[in-house]
Amino acid sequence: MKVLIVDDEKLARDRLARMVNDLAEHEVVAQAANGQEAIDLAVVSEADIVLMDIRMPGLDGIQAARHLAQMEHPPAVIFTTAFADHALEAFETHAVDYLLKPVKKERLQTALAAAQKPTRAQVDQTNEVLSTLESRQHICARVRGNLELVKIEDIYYFQADHKYVTVRHRKGQMLIEESLKSLENEFEGIFVRIHRNALVNRTYIAGMRNQDDGHHLLIKELDETLEISRRHLSPIRKIIKKL
Amino acid sequence: MPENIQKNSIQPKKRNYLPDFCDTEVFLRTLLVIQLIAIVFALVSYSGGSFFVQWALISVFMLWTGLCVVTILCWVNRQGWLKTTLSTTLLSIGVTVLVTILITLLGLVLEKSMRLSAVPQDLNYMLLRNTLVSIILIGLALRYFYLEYESKLILEVQAQARLQALQARIRPHFLFNSMNTIASLTHDQPDLAEQSIENLADLFRASLAAESSVSLEQEVALTRSYIELESLRLGDRLRVNWHIAEPQPEVSMPALTLQPLVENAIYHGIEPIHDGGSIDIGIAEIGDNIQINIANPVLEDRSLQHREGNQMAVENIRERLHIAFGGAASMHLSEANETFTVTIILPANSTERA
Numbered sequence: 371m372k373v374l375i376v377d378d379e380k381l382a383r384d385r386l387a388r389m390v391n392d393l394a395e396h397e398v399v400a401q402a403a404n405g406q407e408a409i410d411l412a413v414v415s416e417a418d419i420v421l422m423d424i425r426m427p428g429l430d431g432i433q434a435a436r437h438l439a440q441m442e443h444p445p446a447v448i449f450t451t452a453f454a455d456h457a458l459e460a461f462e463t464h465a466v467d468y469l470l471k472p473v474k475k476e477r478l479q480t481a482l483a484a485a486q487k488p489t490r491a492q493v494d495q496t497n498e499v500l501s502t503l504e505s506r507q508h509i510c511a512r513v514r515g516n517l518e519l520v521k522i523e524d525i526y527y528f529q530a531d532h533k534y535v536t537v538r539h540r541k542g543q544m545l546i547e548e549s550l551k552s553l554e555n556e557f558e559g560i561f562v563r564i565h566r567n568a569l570v571n572r573t574y575i576a577g578m579r580n581q582d583d584g585h586h587l588l589i590k591e592l593d594e595t596l597e598i599s600r601r602h603l604s605p606i607r608k609i610i611k612k613l
Numbered sequence: 614m615p616e617n618i619q620k621n622s623i624q625p626k627k628r629n630y631l632p633d634f635c636d637t638e639v640f641l642r643t644l645l646v647i648q649l650i651a652i653v654f655a656l657v658s659y660s661g662g663s664f665f666v667q668w669a670l671i672s673v674f675m676l677w678t679g680l681c682v683v684t685i686l687c688w689v690n691r692q693g694w695l696k697t698t699l700s701t702t703l704l705s706i707g708v709t710v711l712v713t714i715l716i717t718l719l720g721l722v723l724e725k726s727m728r729l730s731a732v733p734q735d736l737n738y739m740l741l742r743n744t745l746v747s748i749i750l751i752g753l754a755l756r757y758f759y760l761e762y763e764s765k766l767i768l769e770v771q772a773q774a775r776l777q778a779l780q781a782r783i784r785p786h787f788l789f790n791s792m793n794t795i796a797s798l799t800h801d802q803p804d805l806a807e808q809s810i811e812n813l814a815d816l817f818r819a820s821l822a823a824e825s826s827v828s829l830e831q832e833v834a835l836t837r838s839y840i841e842l843e844s845l846r847l848g849d850r851l852r853v854n855w856h857i858a859e860p861q862p863e864v865s866m867p868a869l870t871l872q873p874l875v876e877n878a879i880y881h882g883i884e885p886i887h888d889g890g891s892i893d894i895g896i897a898e899i900g901d902n903i904q905i906n907i908a909n910p911v912l913e914d915r916s917l918q919h920r921e922g923n924q925m926a927v928e929n930i931r932e933r934l935h936i937a938f939g940g941a942a943s944m945h946l947s948e949a950n951e952t953f954t955v956t957i958i959l960p961a962n963s964t965e966r967a
Contacts, residue, residue, distance in 0.1 A: 472789070
C-alpha cells in the first residue's frame with residue numbers, strides 16, 4: 371500500500387518512514403510537513419493510507435483530514451500524536467485509528483494492516499467525528515492544479531450550479547464539489563440561506579433592493595447582487611433590520 | 614501567548630493577615646497569651662501586698678479588653694471589611710484603643726462604687742497609661758501575625774513553584790516529542806541521541822532540584838540544553854540569537870526563570886508558524902540592573918494561534934522574583950512590531966532575600 375507521512379518534525383517523519391519501509395507490503399510514497407502539503411500530496415501520490423500528525427503549524431492534522439474526506443477517493447487516515455489529548459477520546463469511540471509517538475513497530479504494523487481504503491459511508495462518518503472536534507476554518511479547492519485555501523471569514527457566498535458550488539471570496543472565486551446542504555449545516559450561524567442555490571456570509575450582507583424581477587441582496591465590497599427567493603425573504607429582512 | 618499572559622499582574626491576596634479570631638482554638642490561645650502578659654505585668658509592678666489581688670485586677674482588666682477586641686475583630690472580619698493590610702492594621706489599632714478606653718472608664722466607675730482601692734486613681738493618667746500599653750501590645754501582636762502570614766505565603770508559593778516547574782517540564786507533548794526525536798536519532802545518529810538524553814536529563818534534574826536559586830550562568834546553560842533539544846525537533850524553523858553582554862553579568866536568580874520563558878517563546882512564537890522564526894535572547898547590564906529580554910515573533914493570523922497558554926508559568930516566575938528580590942526585580946510583557954517581548958529586570962548587586 372502507498373503511505374503518505376505527515377509530520378512537521380523531520381526526525382519524526384524519518385523514523386516513521388524507516389519503519390514503514392521495513393514492512394514489505396507497504397511503501398512510503400510521499401512526506402508532507404504540514405496540512406496543506408498533505409492535501410496536495412495525497413492527490414498527487416494517490417496514497418492509500420495517510421499517517422497524520424495532529425499538531426502542526428497552519429492547517430493541523432484534523433483540519434487536513436477533513437479536507438481529505440472531501441476527495442473523490444479519500445485515503446484512510448491514521449492519526450499520530452505525542453500525547454493523548456481530547457481528540458483521542460473522540461477517536462476511541464469511533465473507527466478512527468491513531469498511534470502514539472514514539473510509535474511501536476508492532477502497533478504500526480497492525481494499524482497499517484487494518485487500514486483499507488474506506489467506503490464513502492465510512493469517510494462521511496469519520497468526517498462527522500472530526501467535525502465535533504473542530505469546524506473547518508478554510509475551504510480548499512484545486513485551482514489550475516494548485517491547491518488553494520480560503521479562510522471562511524473571507525468568503526462572501528456559496529452558489530450552487532449543477533454539480534458544483536461556486537465559492538466567491540475576497541481574492542476571486544473557485545469551484546468545489548460539496549453540497550450546499552452540508553455547507554449550510556457546517557457553517558450554520560456564519561452563513562445564511564437566501565435562495566435554493568445560495569448561502570451568504572452574514573457579515574457581508576449590506577442590504578437589499580426591490581426590483582421588478584424580485585428582491586436582490588446587496589453584498590459588501592461587491593458590485594454583484596444575489597436573488598433572494600420569496601421563501602427566505604422574511605428571515606433576511608430581519609437580519610438586515612438588525613444591521 | 615500574547616493574549617494569554619498579558620493580562621496578569623500580581624493580585625493582592627484576598628485574605629488579610631490576621632488569624633481567624635472566630636476560630637475557637639485561636640480565640641483560646643489569644644486569651645492564654647493575654648493571661649501570661651497579665652502575669653508579667655503583675656510581677657513587674659509587684660511592690661508588696663497581696664500578689665494575687667494585683668494579678669487578678671490586671672488579669673480581669675486585660676482579659677475583658679482582649680475578649681472584646683478579639684470578638685469585635687472576629688465580627689469585623691466576617692463583614693469583609695478587612696481587605697487590605699492598611700485597613701486591617703488601622704482598624705485593629707482603632708478597635709483596641711477604643712475598647713481600652715471604655716474598659717478603663719468602666720473599671721474606674723466600678724472601683725469607685727466598690728471602693729476596691731484606698732488611693733483614688735487619676736483618670737487622665739490611667740487612660741493615657743492603658744492606651745499606650747494597649748497600642749504597644751497590639752502593635753507587637755500585629756507585627757507577629759504579619760510575619761507569620763508572610764512566611765506561610767512564601768512557603769506556599771515555593772511549594773507551588775516546584776510543582777509547576779515539574780509540570781511545566783513534563784509538558785507532555787514536549788516530553789513525548791523529545792522521546793520520539795531521540796528514538797529517531799538512535800538509529801542514524803547515536804551520538805546526537807546520546808547528547809539529547811543528557812540534555813533531557815539536565816532539564817529534569819533542574820526541575821526536580823531542591824535548591825531554588827542558581828547563577829545566571831547556570832540558568833543560561835540549562836536554557837541552551839533545552840534549545841538544543843528543540844532545535845533537533847524543529848530543525849531550521851528555530852533560530853536563536855543570543856546577545857549576552859561581555860563579560861557575562863553575574864547574578865543569582867530563582868531557578869527556572871529564563872528557560873520556561875524561552876519555552877513559551879518557542880511554543881507560541883515558533884511552533885505554530887510553518888517557516889518558524891527567530892528568538893532573540895538579550896542579557897545586558899544597565900546601571901545597577903541586569904536586564905533580560907526574550908523576544909519572539911507574533912503570529913499574524915490569530916486563528917492559527919497555538920492552543921492554551923502557559924499563564925501559570927509566567928505568574929509563578931513573577932511571584933518567585935518577588936519573593937527573591939522584593940520590589941527590586943520586575944517583569945514586563947509587551948507587544949510591538951509583530952514581536953512579543955518579555956523583559957526581566959534584576960538588581961545586579963543585591964543578593965537574594967530568600
